[in-house]
Amino acid sequence: MKELTIIFPHQLHFPHPALEIKRPVVLIEEALFFTQYHFHKQKLILHRASLRAFQEMLEKKGFSVSYIAATDPMHELSAYLKKLAKNGLKNLHFINPVDDWLQLKLSKNAKQLKFELTEYDSPGFLNTLREVEPFFEKRKTYFQTDFYCWQRKQRNWLLDQHGKPVGGKWTFDDQNRERYPTKNSPPALPTMKPNKQVKEAIEYVESNFPKNPGETKNFNYPVTHEQARDWWRDFLETRFKDFGIYEDAMTIQHTWLHHAVVSPLLNIGLLEPTLLIKDALEVGKSKKIPLNSLEGFIRQIAGWREFIRIVYEREGRKQRSTNYWKFTRKIPSSFWTGKTGIHPIDHLIETLKKNAYTHHIERLMVLGNFMLLCEFDPDDVYKWFMEWYIDSYDWVMVPNVYGMTQFADGGLMTTKPYISGSNYLLKMGDWDKKKTTQLENGEVVSWTEIWDGLFWRFMDKQRGFFLKNPRLGMLVKTLDKMNPDRKKRLFEVANAFLLQLDRTK
The missing domain is CATH 1.25.40.80 (Serine Threonine Protein Phosphatase 5, Tetratricopeptide repeat)
Incomplete structure (x- = not known):
């Protein structure tokens, strides 16, 4: 096999620029998409079912298609490429993966194993x-x-x-x-009746990835081009x-x-x-x-x-190696179980368990906001978002986590961190401000008091940063004018909550 087209789980375009009817095709459940992290079960179902449906479509059109599952040792790209090179591979055709790790695997192996790479622009974006x-x-x-x-x-x-x-x-x-x-x-969203690929994918994921987060019973995403177009048209109409x-x-x-x-x-x-x-x-x-x-x-x-x-x-590459605030706190298990005691966070984690999805404001101004106030290690935050979201990919999450939500890059793409107190959440949502949680010392406090305590604590600790910006500096001045007893109370609640996080594995 001198020439081959390789298609990764995020490249199910049709027409596909790297396809040629006389050239064999391989679809691969590559490790970066299946086993690198404990991805949400519904994300794995989406990949498995859509890949299998894509395989069936290509075979009906006359393509010769091979399939490598995540249960096969060859699903790790480097191992597979070594096997191909040993069998005489001269030229590998592929779409630009828009994935730094995948691109490095391809280029490194091509150089070491002495085969050519023919790369095509991705139809998944408007621009090159x-x-x-x-x-x-x-x-x-x-x-x-x-x-x-x-x-x-x-x-x-x-x-x-x-x-x-x-x-x-x-x-x-x-x-x-x-x-x-x-x-x-x-x-309501359209209801996707499970086809044979979805049914098989659910069994496959439950069997091979039983400990991954999320539920499988609510899976309701398109897995074919036809289903996806129907889904899209429904949005336009309704x-x-x-x-x-x-x-x-x-x-x-x-x-x-x-x-x-x-x-x-x-x-x-x-x-x-x-x-x-x-x-x-x-x-x-x-x-x-x-x-x-x-x-x-x-x-x-x-x-x-x-x-x-x-x-x-x-x-x-630069963003993912930054940690502007130098935060190192690890995300505790409560952010996987949905038992943090913070009403909006726990609600969204339960939503993620069921659907592997929340919309962009919930990601930025609830989850990302709170994680920054908790001073979590941005690498942990990146991994958390990669594992929970059905639409998470390296190109999505590196800028969104290290840049947008955690400001770990120090302002490469935003002028200020996206943080707020509980007032923003109450203004934009119907969160129950009466919900409470019990701290380790037995005290029962509202989630809003914890959130506000964390917000003002962050403002106080990073006052040097905020005072450099006239608009943001006003918040520091507001803090300094706050009633001393109120300020002391907020800081005590915030510190008690963070101490509780640190004691939770």
Whole structure:
């Protein structure tokens, strides 16, 4: 076998640029996607079922397809490539993996084993690094809004005849922050009837990965291109209209709200961003979708998603080796069991167990926010998010954890850490502020008091950083004006909670 196309679990594109009918194909449950961490069971089900469905589709189209399961020692790429080289491999065809570890495995083995690599651009993104180089060259910091506006201008998206943004401004983010009305009930997600691949994948995961986090019984994600397109069309028809206004809302009553929930499908190639942008613009015009919904969705795909990938490719190695705050606290088991005693955190962990998914504000302003206030080691935070989320990949989580949520890179892509007290959560969600937890000393305290104590403690410990920024410095001044007894109480509660974390394995 002199030439071969290799397809990894996150590259199920069709058409696929590396496919050639006369060239054999291998699908591989590579270790980085199956065994590197204890990934959520539903993520493994998604990968297994979608890979098997993709295999069936390719074979029906006349391709010769081999499959390597995670139970096979050859699922570790280096071992498999050595076997291929021994059998005469001369050229390996593949899509750019947008994964630093995978790229290193490929290039290192190709050099050592003396075979060629033929790499193709990924259809999973709107841009190649070559295309954005003129914009990003010589930049030492990265700002999503700048890139997003440039992207819109380059592609003539949502511009008027004069090249100005439709609606008079580039972003309607300030119109994406409404609290979800108690009386409202969002449209349900489509129900995915388990096909034979899903049924087999559930058995496979339960048998081979029984100790991984998460439940399998609630699995309800598309695993074929056809299912994914139906899922996407359902969003356009039922949830797109109110996506914008409630984009940042949180509620314990509803998991999905008006979100598209397409990131798990985009990130493995069952959907592609070019299709989503095209459809969103067309439906936005024909169905008169509110501009804050249309622009908000375009910003998520063409702005944030592309931006995160580019930051990863350019700065990921640097980011993942940073720890600006020098935090070393380990995440205790309560963040896997959902027994932290902090109402919003425990609720979201229970949601993750069932669905392997929460939306972006819950990740950033609840989970990431609280983990930063707890001073967790950013490497631990990265691993936690990688294990719990169905749409987690290295390119997603390195910038989002080390940059966005933990500010471990010191401000490479944000000007300030995303932290808040409990007021923000209560403003944007229906969290029960009466919920309490018992500390080790027997005292019963509200979760809001712990959260606020951690917030002001963080502000006090890092006051040198915050005072450098005039707007953030106002918070330090607020702290200094706080009633001394109130301040003492908050710090005592915060320290008691952190001590409790340290004693929990």
